[in-house]
Amino acid sequence: MQCFNVKPLSLHLSAVLVLAICHPLGADVLKPATEAIAAQPVLTFCYEDKQLLPYYTENSRDIPDRPGATIEHLKIAAEQVGITIKLTRMPWLRCLQQLEDNSVDALVAAYDKDRAHYTEYPKRSDGSADPSLAINQLGLCLAHRFDNPIEHKIAAQQQLTVSRPLGYKPIPFPENTLLIGAQSPDNALDLVINGRVDATTVLCQLNGVDARERHLNLLPLQLLYPPLHQSFGYLMLSKAFYHQHRQLSEQLWQTLPQTLNKLRYLEYLSYPD
CATH class of the missing domain: 3.40.190.10 (Periplasmic binding protein-like II)
Structure with missing residues (x-):
């Protein structure tokens, strides 16, 4: 495409006009870097x-x-x-x-x-x-009140009530487990602390390292190891x-x-x- 002589109004403006006239894609050349981002x-x-x-x-x-x-x-x-x-x-x-x-x-x-x-x-x-x-990878353990040992219930295959938040993925539980829906993980913990259920599931292993939330140490709870379930x-x-x-x-x-x-x-x- 032939370019025409343009009387420069200023060095900057003339450069812009030449780009616009001489290059059909001149508008793309002038797009700010923010558009690319x-x-x-x-x-x-x-x-x-x-x-x-x-x-x-x-x-x-x-x-x-x-x-x-x-x-x-x-x-x-x-x-x-x-x-x-x-x-x-x-x-x-x-x-x-x-x-x-x-x-x-x-x-x-x-x-x-x-x-x-x-x-x-x-x-x-x-x-x-x-x-x-x-x-990430995690392990889940059963958390229960310290004065409600659940090992004997599991060993005797007695009914075990476990609270879990609604919508959470099903995982394998001991036989004769009755699941109780909870609105949140904190609500599930409250049900255990108040004696409404036997246990809930809590994080006890993280990316291969045994770990727990610090606030669990302040609650009247014990964790049952090894993890009940591991997932990715x-x-x-x-x-x-x-x-x-x-x-x-x-x-x-x-x-x-x-x-x-x-x-x-x-x-x-x-x-x-």
Whole structure:
């Protein structure tokens, strides 16, 4: 394309005019760097609006300055692969519903075959979930009142009442266990402390290290080791996000184990100190 002579109004303005006239894509050349940044994929991550240490802090829909080990971990991994994280908090069951209808892009959960039809997660060659690419690992123990030893009930296969938050993934329990729904982990603990149920499940192992939340030491509770159940938390992606950003999704899964900081998770067990 032929360029025309332009009488410069100023050195800067004439340069702009020449670019606009001589280059059909001149407008793209002049786009500010902020637009390139804005083009970075955004992953909307949904997590529970109830505190669940060390993963998430505060009982609120707001995002605190110290959001929890999982949030910090995810942000570091996402930054390395070029993904922007947008956080949203709501009740856990709503997070699952919105992932299913692609209203949010991701959450962290254990593998569950009932969720497999609407989630994408790191897989082995045979299609099973790959623990080596999990974002974290945990062990759950039964917590019971110190004056209500439950070992004899378990050994005698007597009825054992256990409280668990609604919507949490089912796990194997001793025979003759009766599950009682709770509104939150704290509510489940209250039911045990008040003698309404025999036990609840609490975190007692974290990324291979035996650990417990510090506030449990202040409660009239004992933990029954070894862990009743071990599970792996996976970054579950929506079908829509994965299919649109397949390569970045795979890179993010690969990066999560590499950026795991066990100390960060352990430190959050003492939140807010």
